[in-house]
Amino acid sequence: MFMRVDQLQANLPPPKKADPNAAFALQELLGGKYGEMSTLGNYMFQSFNFRSKDKLRPFYSLVASITAEELGHVELVSNGVAMIANGPDKPKGDLGDGGDISDAPFSDMKDIRLAAAFLSNGGGVMPANSNGVSWNNDFITSTGNVVVDLLHNFHLECGARLHKLRVYETLSDPTGREVCGYLLVRGSVHAHAYALALKKITGVDLDKFLPTPNINLSKIPECQKYLDEGSHRRLYTFSPNDYREMAGIWGNGETALPGDPPGELEVVDGMPDGGKIHQLTGVPSAFTPDYAPEEMFEIAQKLYKASR
Amino acid sequence: MFMRVDQLQANLPPPKKADPNAAFALQELLGGKYGEMSTLGNYMFQSFNFRSKDKLRPFYSLVASITAEELGHVELVSNGVAMIANGPDKPKGDLGDGGDISDAPFSDMKDIRLAAAFLSNGGGVMPANSNGVSWNNDFITSTGNVVVDLLHNFHLECGARLHKLRVYETLSDPTGREVCGYLLVRGSVHAHAYALALKKITGVDLDKFLPTPNINLSKIPECQKYLDEGSHRRLYTFSPNDYREMAGIWGNGETALPGDPPGELEVVDGMPDGGKIHQLTGVPSAFTPDYAPEEMFEIAQKLYKASR
Amino acid sequence: MFMRVDQLQANLPPPKKADPNAAFALQELLGGKYGEMSTLGNYMFQSFNFRSKDKLRPFYSLVASITAEELGHVELVSNGVAMIANGPDKPKGDLGDGGDISDAPFSDMKDIRLAAAFLSNGGGVMPANSNGVSWNNDFITSTGNVVVDLLHNFHLECGARLHKLRVYETLSDPTGREVCGYLLVRGSVHAHAYALALKKITGVDLDKFLPTPNINLSKIPECQKYLDEGSHRRLYTFSPNDYREMAGIWGNGETALPGDPPGELEVVDGMPDGGKIHQLTGVPSAFTPDYAPEEMFEIAQKLYKASR
Amino acid sequence: MFMRVDQLQANLPPPKKADPNAAFALQELLGGKYGEMSTLGNYMFQSFNFRSKDKLRPFYSLVASITAEELGHVELVSNGVAMIANGPDKPKGDLGDGGDISDAPFSDMKDIRLAAAFLSNGGGVMPANSNGVSWNNDFITSTGNVVVDLLHNFHLECGARLHKLRVYETLSDPTGREVCGYLLVRGSVHAHAYALALKKITGVDLDKFLPTPNINLSKIPECQKYLDEGSHRRLYTFSPNDYREMAGIWGNGETALPGDPPGELEVVDGMPDGGKIHQLTGVPSAFTPDYAPEEMFEIAQKLYKASR
């Protein structure tokens, strides 16, 4: 089972302006082959298909728990994409109706790279890559063989790190850069964790392979805050009570990678302090949340009061 | 953010035998157009793209919270598929190595409907439909318009109910039937919830549309236990502290549908009591979890102890 | 069986200039999830799969007849896309040969959003969405259950209305705007018709749900002509002799929606007066209809005379 | 514009039994690369994208008119598939409700080749091939170059003829065999027509290429009736008043192919005598048209009377 908390895993600064092309470049980190839908999909289905769970508890717990973290990554990137496509929250932007729509108010939307993102999703995010091609199960490897699956995961996190770096290099918007900075730290943790899992089984010191690509996180300003907190040394269980057995892999005397701030690896119960979710103020002329939403706002207000 | 609990939403009886064709019929409820990946994908991305969240809190909470429940549905169906494809848990079946594999030990697997499910996934589940065609984002509607999205969701749950009924009618295995029984009750709740949400906004009594298809859950023996518990009257927040505002929609004097056991609708904090996750005993000759897994079991045992 | 008439359902004004990006924004209304290929595909296959046709004649007739209208919508949008991509008809533009092609005469085509639309289709339309992703059968729901199928159709028309509105808001070209204006009126009729069909079966007044999104057609100048004619109150049989039984649903005392010009709903035999189809003058340098088409024109002229 | 007539292009004998595997073998002729969705899609989009229509009237008319015939082929194959999957019409089979569904009444459906065709479509047809893979726009060639498009069409019809022959060789059911017999005759006409069109333009006697594959229709018993009628010498305009100009190509002294009954080619106004559409009696236990459809039948009966 899964529970949800109405927060993001990290605090995202508001975007400075609406920039659909930047938003849908960031979408590569959601729905691309090496995006968060892929890390989620791989670990989630591997955890469902995991054989002999009790006998392999630390390995099962690792995959099952990171699944939950990846859900939050999917959420984080998605919020980032929608925020950048939508622009800054405009507290009263959604009041009144959409007015006269007969003068092509969105004529610039026919020239953005992924016009359907406006026409169909009103600027919302979808599980597709930066070219608008859908995520699908070709991106999932779940063989039931523990070593093959973990090796796939290790390669996936290294590839994902490369993609995050390249997306980062295209973005000047603070929202998207923060998404990349946070994910670079956490993705590096996952690469490290799968390396250690494989080291335990095979004896091969895969952790020496890291970082791949060969650039330290210290070169990314947006990573510093998270490194300072020690995020790179922590795996959260993302669970009230389960998955602690992965401490046999992550912990147990293992330490941070050489290029990162030193310290012991540790498993932390639960989840990190989260950041707030932005409003994504609607745009009545784009029919979000509706053309004339005020009556709906009033109804919602009454229902809200009735729920208290 | 999301958390994970190492339990299923319902207790699944063990399968009586391995039956890949039945398993991958059930997979329609995972990766088909009206499967749980679709309900999850729709509500998850709608919740990410939701505009003017604070002004529409009860509606946002409804969609955001059901997302978390759908994750558990994806997990439940997936476990069901893998269990039926794998057959009964065999506590010592994964001991020893895979032995002599030179005599075509899996020759019957070339004749199952979806041979790749064995060849590639070792009998595991994948987000595809019962024909093996991948789930993809064509199944998601997330327009940012609240009424269109909710109407889509209402139709989706009605269609999903039909699909669950048909899958149920093909299965004689108790595992799969229990999956269907549980999901029929919970899916009916979601259809009811979206009907009420739309009724609040538009005044149209969409709840009179239910049940669609026009068969009561009382006709499905596997639903009784859940109806007796009142599951059909409950929406869980699937959250430690959030999403209670949906009580303005689900509750607030609304009652169960006429064909179901009577009573008031209620929002319940947190999640239901869950059921245990099966072991899916590995089959060394199929290389799950490995050809000769015992050394790995020993390593895992040591790591497990180190984690305590 | 189907017959074809060499006219469009509406008179389209010529485009003012070639604008590939505008043309392929409009293509969302053809090959997108909520485009005309989807309404066509759903109703066509539902009509093929319709069970117990005689016992459900009015419902069957409604779906079967609207199928024929949707064919004309597919044709109308397609003509619109090709017209805008091609630009104004140039009566003698296709005379002579394509001349010297060695100086990159179409260098601007590598920068349009969907370059393949020029490279492969010579500026022609294809059943894909505004991002160039193919239409496919994931967009079709045909369950054989009448209520589920009709509910799907109702949601589809509401979603399609939203998409038409958004595409309209991106276009300043008169051709595309006329396409949207016409389709908004006709799509609203279809939404209304499915609402009434479901009302007959379930008693739920789904027509009160309309218009969705909540904007009246009176706000769209390009709709006025059609509203003035009463198009919003008419369903054509699009058949010489069949499908009149849908008058039991559309008609029978039902009236126009409150926000539209008042009056009774009526079924009209046959089809509306159509508009002429544009020439789409060829561009020999783009090899349409050929590099040096004049000999072909002469041959065609002779064959034409022989056919008279 | 298109009109619809509530008849099939040919009279299909009822199926002898329900045979889903045979039904979905026949589906290759609908949604496969060389199926009727492909001939329809190619000619329809070519007709929309046709350049310099007036100057090339006979060629335009040929493509535009065959489009309308292909719609009827799509309908014919689709009806055939649904009939074979559904089995013989059972006049009262749809009365009463679906009864007790708790004993896996459709357990055999999990073993049919395309289980989703039952689970999702209730045995209905979909635009997919015989393996269940969706038709899509990769199957369409519409370049705007008349010679390339016509050559594509000629190859398409030859390939389609081969596919029809192979499907025919797998079917013992009379419904499916009749579909094949009819389509073989009509497809051969289209191959012949495109050969003549190209001969007019290029002078190459492509008609000598036929029949491809090199088997005469006289070897197919189900073709005889249509050959006897002269169907192989006729192109229908499938239009009340348009498209007669194709007589410059089909006619004009051209005669039947050597292996077929001799005679002049002729263009016939309008359409052939059609055959009746089967009822596809519903199966309440499969929720088609509904679980308990009688109330719906009564409502429909009243609406039917009101429409007269």
Next chain:
Amino acid sequence: MFMRVDQLQANLPPPKKADPNAAFALQELLGGKYGEMSTLGNYMFQSFNFRSKDKLRPFYSLVASITAEELGHVELVSNGVAMIANGPDKPKGDLGDGGDISDAPFSDMKDIRLAAAFLSNGGGVMPANSNGVSWNNDFITSTGNVVVDLLHNFHLECGARLHKLRVYETLSDPTGREVCGYLLVRGSVHAHAYALALKKITGVDLDKFLPTPNINLSKIPECQKYLDEGSHRRLYTFSPNDYREMAGIWGNGETALPGDPPGELEVVDGMPDGGKIHQLTGVPSAFTPDYAPEEMFEIAQKLYKASR
């Protein structure tokens, strides 16, 4: 540039009987995610996109050369699939015409798992997996980063080895088993080669990771002949004059893996002795190579003589 030699890389024994389900199980090794189209596609596009080739010559040569070997693997699996689907070569089976086809001579083909393989391909192979789903570029990783690409390749070969083992376990036909035996040896070489390449760059002894899955080739009787020849110690340049620089990686003192027959690794110029390509005798009643091929055979015979 590439050259072709009219031989297979290995000698395949003829199949004992036609077995389409076995043939298309083997197709997983062609068009599945871990099939030979994927190894080919990855290495081919990586070699095209390889940066700074001269400075990284040994690595470039390794990837470029293995590409050529993978072409032969694609050919080998493809021939195996077509052979098993077609059955034993019947020297005179293709003489005469196809005879009377009116008695459903291929009725059993509607029940094979992938009916389209007969209907569309006449029993031929296609780049799809064992479920008939197309290979596509989602299976290719070509990032331009050498370490990420090589790590991907290493994981790919390990996954491919698992898939080969599972396919092998389903086949009793000698043709398919030989394909698996040969590919297991050669695929193990490639896994070893990529491990060594990465070891050179990173210092991590990835070769200790092998064999993955943890079963020695000595357990597979069909591998013995190739192990005895030393195939597991050899990389062929598959080139008249190029790619010898990969000897810096494969060779240079490196030796066979512990579980395989011992010896030094060596680069061998050119290619292995090949095996002959089977005839795939046509079946005139299935229109392969034609319904009445004898005239074509005579023409071919004359052309053959003219070419000498």
Next chain:
Amino acid sequence: MFMRVDQLQANLPPPKKADPNAAFALQELLGGKYGEMSTLGNYMFQSFNFRSKDKLRPFYSLVASITAEELGHVELVSNGVAMIANGPDKPKGDLGDGGDISDAPFSDMKDIRLAAAFLSNGGGVMPANSNGVSWNNDFITSTGNVVVDLLHNFHLECGARLHKLRVYETLSDPTGREVCGYLLVRGSVHAHAYALALKKITGVDLDKFLPTPNINLSKIPECQKYLDEGSHRRLYTFSPNDYREMAGIWGNGETALPGDPPGELEVVDGMPDGGKIHQLTGVPSAFTPDYAPEEMFEIAQKLYKASR
């Protein structure tokens, strides 16, 4: 079997500048329906599936040998795309590390048409069309019927010629224009060869159909060099010893097409003189071949020496 030679089939001039939009327009000729992946895939799988090979040797040899040439075409277009996306080779551009990447050094990449080509492939080529949609097996026809397959191939080459002409018309860069010029000559040879093959079998003078589209190669300056050499009259065996039997078709008194320089057709053993492959200098800041590649260059240098 296949061998590889480390050269391109033609000498490509270096690009003048990096121009991703031009590069991915050219990609239409790789992964589009009428691109080189399609010609390769069709001929390769047809050669694998070819029936009664010995009896049809000249036809088999033609298809098998052109397959090898198409591999080189895939390589040529791919190199062209990657060169144009990467820009001129910069001999020392890959020295040093990537420096400070924190200032959005690739911000312009979020606005190129196919952003994923940078984000995922670092500017590399992929088997997709100019819109980024994947090549797949829907583009392959391999029926096993010789006439249908050859006719398909003839149409394919004519369509491919049209696409090459249109791509050529969009490019001002010399690299891409040279690719088009070379491929136009060679593709015209293939169209001619398939026309002759069909003429031998059917007697229809399909060669009179050429050139299609109706423009002579003499109008394309980039074709002249190849015409002067007589490339349009030559088919290479692309093999050390095989495939000469195709001289029965190509040769045997047949001559060049009327619009091309006159002369006899001839089969030439082996392959043409090739051109050198460009370096594609890496860009460390884009992580190609790595962020700090110098250590890797040193390692490669040592391995290179060890291999000599």
